[in-house]
């Protein structure tokens with residue numbers, strides 16, 4: 001697997017995810033590293049996590065406020081510059097043309113060099129967990145938005161005609177939550193930043209110390225025990241220009 005000890009630092013990065021806390025959990029160390037290296041990072045969250053509570057007193061509207069505020073704080077902790085919420089319904093995300101258009105609009109507006117999203121092909125991890133369907137949906141819609149619709153002007157022609165949004169070619173896609181990684185990013189120096197960002201998700205993580213311990217115990221198996229390294233894994237697709 002390739003080590004991604006970036007020869008060049010990308011300038012504009014867009015992470016497109018389903019839920020508040022996904023950018024941090026899936027690859028918060030990589031975002032923190034890129035931010036430190038000077039990248040401009042935007043997060044796009046398709047839902048605001050309005051179903052994720054077992055509190056009988058909690059309403060969806062209140063939960064949206066809480067989770068969006070937590071995500072903004074977490075994004076700031078990682079060094080991301082902005083967060084866009086599309087406010088689709090949590091737990092019901094589908095890779096519709098409407099979602100693809102919304103992501104296409106943002107790609108044309110923000111012009112990222114790199115787009116980061118989930119692997120839409122993953123239904124399960126090992127024998128212990130099923131991937132959330134919203135993660136598959138956002139991955140599918142985002143890949144479809146990068147290619148072909150953000151790139152080719154006749155797709156969603158109204159974006160160019162009515163909103164003056166010209167086609168944009170993304171250079172690379174970093175796909176996280178994948179079973180077939182091609183690249184690992186060394187985030188050892190950013191592990192504590194990732195944990196700090198995750199600590200902002202107070203409504204989602206009941207035991208912060210257990211979360212931190214889990215993160216710290218997830219060491220790279222190739223590194224020696226007395227010099228642990230931490231890696232985040234991606235399938236990277238690089239387009240020929």
Ligand SMILES: [Zn+2]
Pocket residue numbers: 018019022132135
């Ligand atoms: Zn999620």
